[in-house]
Amino acid sequence: MTDMAGPARGRHASARRDGLVPKLLTVLRQGYSLADLRSDALAGLTVAIVALPLAMALAIASGTTPERGLVTVVVAGLLISALGGSRSQIGGPTGAFVVVVANVISQHGFDGLVIATLMAGLMLIAAGAARLGSLMRYIPEPVITGFTAGIALIIFSSQVKDFFGLSIAHLPADFIGEWETLIANFGTLSVATTGVSLAALGLILALRRFAPKVPGFLVAVVLGAVAVTLLQLPVATIGTRFGELNGAIPVPSLPVLSFSRIAELFPSAVTIAFLAGVESLLSAVVADGMTGGRHRPNAELVAQGVANTASALFGGLPATGAIARTATNIRAGGRTPMAGVFHALFVLAVMLLLAPLAVYIPLASLAAILMVVAWNMSEMDKMRHLMSAPLGDRFLMILTLVLTVAVDLTVAIGAGVVFAAMIFMHRMAESASIAVVPDAAEETDTRASLPPGVEAFAVRGPLFFGAAARLSDVLDQIGQPPRVFILRMEEVPLIDATGVAALQSFLRRCESAGTKVILSGVKPTTRDVMLRMGLAPEPGKVAFVPDFDAALLRAAAVPA
Known part of the structure; x- marks a missing residue:
C-alpha cells in the first residue's frame, strides 16, 4: 500500500507543479525536430489563411476597424500558443465577443474596451494562478448553448445591412428595433451588393462541400475584391468605409484609468473574462478529443489573461481559443504550440507586406463570411438534441438565448447560472x-x-x-x-x-x-x-x- 502511495503522491505533486507550465516549454524540453517544424509551419500557414479574413470581419462586426482584428491575431494569438496549456490551441478574436465588444464600444468608446479587456486579462491570470480552471467545466451545457445561439442570432442580424447593401445610417442597438429598421428599409436593397454577397456565400458553401481543404473564406474575399474592382461595381469596400489599413503593429500604451471608470466597466470585464475562459477551455477539450492529449486548464487561463492584457495594450480586441481554427490546425498537421506561433507570424507578415490591398475587399464578402460563422455558432444540431432533454434543461437554454438577444449577455449568463443552480438543487432535493x-x-x-x-x-x-x-x-x-x-x-x-x-x-x-x-x-x-x-x-x-x-x-x- 505504501509503495503505491508514494508514486501516486509524486504524480499529484508533479501535476500541481506542471499546472501552470506552458505546453510549449514541455514540448521543447522533450525535443523539437525538423519534421515537427515543417508540420507546424504548414499548419500555421493554413490557419493564418483562415484567420486573415475572419479577423477583419469580426473586427468590423464588433464596431471597430479591421486592422484591430489582425493585431489581435498577431499579439494575442502568439501569446496564447506560446504560454497556453494546450498543444493545439489557436487563439484570436471570435464570434462570441462580437456582441460584448460592440456594446462596450458603443457605450464607453474604444478606450472603455481597452480598460475592460485589461481587467478581464488580470481576472483570468488570477483565476489560473488560483487553480480555478477546472471550475469552468461546471457551466451547464444548456447555458453555453443558449448564449452561443443568442450571439449567433445577433451576429446574423448585424450583417443583414451589409449583406444586402441597405441604405441605413444607423441601426438601433436593441434587437427588435434593429429588425424593425431593417424591414422598413429593405426597399433600399442594392442588387450589386446582394449579388456579391450571394456569390461569396454560395462559393464558401460549395467549397466546404466539394473541396473542404480549399480556404473558402480567403477565396471568397479575393474573388470578391477582383470582381468588384474589375467590374467597377457600386459595392462598399474596406477602403470606402475605413480608408487604408495601417499595416504596422501599434506601440503599446496604457489607457487613462480612474476608479469610476473601472467600476463602470467592471461588469463588461467580468463578461469578457468569463467568455474567454469558457470558450478557451471548451476549445482545449475539443482539441484533446481530436488528438488524445490532455490540456492544462490553469496554464490556459493564465495564457488567456496575459494575451488579453497584451492585446488591449497594443490596441487589439479580446481574444480566446477559437474552436474552428484549432480544429483546422489539428487537421492540417499541427503537432505543437509552435503551429499557433507560426500562424500569428504569418498574419504579421501579411499585415506588413499586403495591407494596402485590403482596401479592395468588399464588405459584402465579409458579411457572407460572418453569416457562415453565425450559422456554425448556432449549433442547431445541439439545440435540437437539447430540446429532447428534461424540461429544466430546455427552459435554461431558451431563457439564456432570449435574455442574450433581448437584454444582454451579462444578464443572460448570470440568470442562466443562477437558474441552473436552482434546478440542480431541486433535482438533488427530489433525489433525497x-x-x-x-x-x-x-x-x-x-x-x-x-x-x-x-x-x-x-x-x-x-x-x-x-x-x-x-x-x-x-x-x-x-x-x-x-x-x-x-x-x-x-x-x-x-x-x-x-x-x-x-x-x-x-x-x-x-x-x-x-x-x-x-x-x-x-x-x-x-x-x-x-x-x-x-x-x-x-x-x-x-x-x-x-x-x-x-x-x-x-x-x-x-x-x-
Missing part, C-alpha cells in the same frame, strides 16, 4: 428521500424486525438545504412518539449547515417527546461536519453507531 425501515422491498412485514417501541427511517441522498425540510415531517408521519428512533444515514454522502440545523431541530423534538435517537452509519465526512457544528453524541439523548445491526442492539438495550 426519507423512508420507513425496513421497506416493503426488504421485508414483507415492515415492523417485524424492529423491537417494540422502536421506529426506524433511512435518509437517502444529500441532506442539504433543499431536502432538509423533509426531516421535520418524519415525526408527524409516526403519530405516537416511539421510545427509540433509529435514523439510518449510510446513504447520506454530504450534509450542509441547513441539514445540520434541521437534524438538531429534529433531535430537540425527540428529546421533548422523551425519544432517544440513534444515528447509524454516518459517513466520516458527514460526521465531521456535524461535530464541528455542535451535533455530538449525548448520553441518553443521541448516539452514533457504525451500522443498523448495532443500532438494533443499542435500541433493544434501552429500557422500556
